[in-house]
Amino acid sequence: MKITDDLITRTKKGERKAQFELYRECYGLMMKICLRYQKDNDSAKDLVNQAFLKICSNIDQFNGSAPFEQWMKRVTINMCIDEYRKNKTRNEVTDLQNFGEEFWSAKVTASNEGSQSMDAESLRSLIRSLPSVSQKVFNMAVLDGFPYNEVAKSIEISEATCRWHVHFARKTLQTMLKKSMNTLTTVLL
Missing domain, CATH: 1.10.10.10 (Winged helix-like DNA-binding domain superfamily/Winged helix DNA-binding domain)
Incomplete structure (x- = not known):
């Protein structure tokens, strides 16, 4: 993944192009995680989208103390767990x-x-x-x-x-x- 501090900063500012670029960079890894927790591709894709929305909504909470990839994985796994609890x-x-x-x-x-x-x-x-x-x-x-x-x-x-x-x-x-x-x-x- 090629996630730069500049990309994160632009995403925090709400730039749509930056959000789309971040989505493209994160999608593969997020999909792999969601496929481990879901039985089909459609459910996994839904979870990826929900997790990415949560990442964008809460990106101000990312402070850079840990790598972005680690933070993103944690948010995605938590979304999978929440979905599991719900169902x-x-x-x-x-x-x-x-x-x-x-x-x-x-x-x-x-x-x-x-x-x-x-x-x-x-x-x-x-x-x-x-x-x-x-x-x-x-x-x-x-x-x-x-x-x-x-x-x-x-x-x-x-x-x-x-x-x-x-x-x-x-x-x-x-x-x-x-x-x-x-x-x-x-x-x-």
Whole structure:
């Protein structure tokens, strides 16, 4: 990302061109973050736009004590968590109903060289097939590197429950990977 102090200053002044340039620079990273927390591209795009609006609205709070990218990531992750909390009850019921079907439908692809490998989209698909709470906890603790106590506080669960969800997610992903690799090996032979 090429985010300069000048770009941030112009964005703080409300210049539309600067806001658009900042959006272009941040979009890719913000989209990657939102895709980890959402099950589809449209929802992720909505969250990116909401997070960017919040960034522009609160850019005066950015004081430069930390890199802008770090501040932007935090705002984006917080938006994802807020969205999760808003839809928590509905998501849990839906996830439990669909978990078995999604668990067995996750696919692994072979690379061009014919070796067994997994592309990024397939891996994201496996993570998205986890139950909602396990997915959020895994994303925050493992992929985003937040400490368990902060993850637990954000999602409003105990730290022990947070650790259980990470363990469950890892074991479930391992099982799905083994099954997918076995299926791929059978197909290739």
